Amino acid sequence: MPGSTKGLPGSVAQILGPDGRVAGAGFLVTGELLVTCAHVVEAAGSGPGTEVAAAFPHAEGARESRFEGRVLDDAWRGPEFEDVAVVRLRHPPAGVAPLPLGAAADCRGHRVRSFGFPAQAPPEGHFGYGEAGHVLPDTGGRGPHLQLTVANDLTTGFSGGPVLDEVTGLVVGMLTEITAPDAFERGQGIAYVTPTETLREILPELTARSTCPYRGLESFTLEQARWFQGRNDAVQQVIASLARQRRLTLLLGPSGSGKSSLVQAGVLRALAVGELPGSDRWSPVLARPRQDLSAELERAGLPGAAADGLGAAVARRPRRDRRRPVRGAVHTRP
Numbered sequence: 001m002p003g004s005t006k007g008l009p010g011s012v013a014q015i016l017g018p019d020g021r022v023a024g025a026g027f028l029v030t031g032e033l034l035v036t037c038a039h040v041v042e043a044a045g046s047g048p049g050t051e052v053a054a055a056f057p058h059a060e061g062a063r064e065s066r067f068e069g070r071v072l073d074d075a076w077r078g079p080e081f082e083d084v085a086v087v088r089l090r091h092p093p094a095g096v097a098p099l100p101l102g103a104a105a106d107c108r109g110h111r112v113r114s115f116g117f118p119a120q121a122p123p124e125g126h127f128g129y130g131e132a133g134h135v136l137p138d139t140g141g142r143g144p145h146l147q148l149t150v151a152n153d154l155t156t157g158f159s160g161g162p163v164l165d166e167v168t169g170l171v172v173g174m175l176t177e178i179t180a181p182d183a184f185e186r187g188q189g190i191a192y193v194t195p196t197e198t199l200r201e202i203l204p205e206l207t208a209r210s211t212c213p214y215r216g217l218e219s220f221t222l223e224q225a226r227w228f229q230g231r232n233d234a235v236q237q238v239i240a241s242l243a244r245q246r247r248l249t250l251l252l253g254p255s256g257s258g259k260s261s262l263v264q265a266g267v268l269r270a271l272a273v274g275e276l277p278g279s280d281r282w283s284p285v286l287a288r289p290r291q292d293l294s295a296e297l298e299r300a301g302l303p304g305a306a307a308d309g310l311g312a313a314v315a316r317r318p319r320r321d322r323r324r325p326v327r328g329a330v331h332t333r334p
Helices: 038-043 194-202 222-227 232-243 259-272 295-301 310-315
Strands: 010-018 020-026 033-036 050-057 067-072 085-089 111-116 126-136 146-151 162-165 171-178 189-193 250-252 330-332
Touching: 010 033, 010 038, 010 171, 020 111, 020 171, 033 038, 038 085, 050 085, 111 171, 126 189, 126 232, 146 171, 171 194, 189 194, 232 250, 232 259, 295 310
Parallel strands: 250 330
Antiparallel strands: 010 020, 010 050, 020 033, 033 085, 050 067, 067 085, 111 126, 111 162, 126 146, 146 189, 162 171, 171 189
16 A cells, blocks of 8 residues: 555665665655665765665565665755755666655645664664644755654654655655754754655656545545545534534444544534534544543543543633533444
């Protein structure tokens, strides 16, 4: 599956120096083209028009192999500019799929993950995580960059690795730079990503994929609400129940019948656009009941719900957040 945990490490390469030392990461964007950072290629002792070696430690049947390739002259963007290098592999590993590319402009607020080879990881690498922020404009000819926050996992050894949007399952860029903390130990956990839009400018043959609207067995969430269709009557029944000021509305149905999707992509979407008076200012809390609903509500963002009760927990919320809650939009599994 594109973007799956299994697929991401399999398509990520180690960029190797002449002595076999790992200089950084790279990833396949076509059957034979690999992208990485120009500074990673230089750290491996190579440059535009020269040969460089790569290894795919998670590729089935190719874990112990080295793959030689040529760094393309016309696609080279030095570290002082966009910091991009493209390698054409002579004999790509069989069965390794290129990663699907999305758009960095569409991922603000989404959780992202990468895969790299930092010194503290096992030799085969490990995952790193963060959250996507804004795309920062070009300054000084270095191109735009997607800023990541909460990215302390992403450190030296992830340079050149793909950054995958966990909402869409598509790669939104290539990890390029991390920041050092200031004198007050602030500013940690920030990283910068070369957007896929820049990669496509350098390699016009690369295409962006649209987000797949079919979720399989996964629930639709508010992020996928635009693709959630055909359940308007059910949504309106829930809205009508909420409008009657009932303390609890139960949605009952067998596992897999779409209760979670109805609440998240149907009811919450309707409330967010003001289907009921003032509902666009409500602050929903999503939780699965399990054995202790109050404890789950507390874990989902309502402190004190378990110890002091739901009413007291709502009353203690800061005034700016004390909005009318969604009344009893609880869905259960039988």
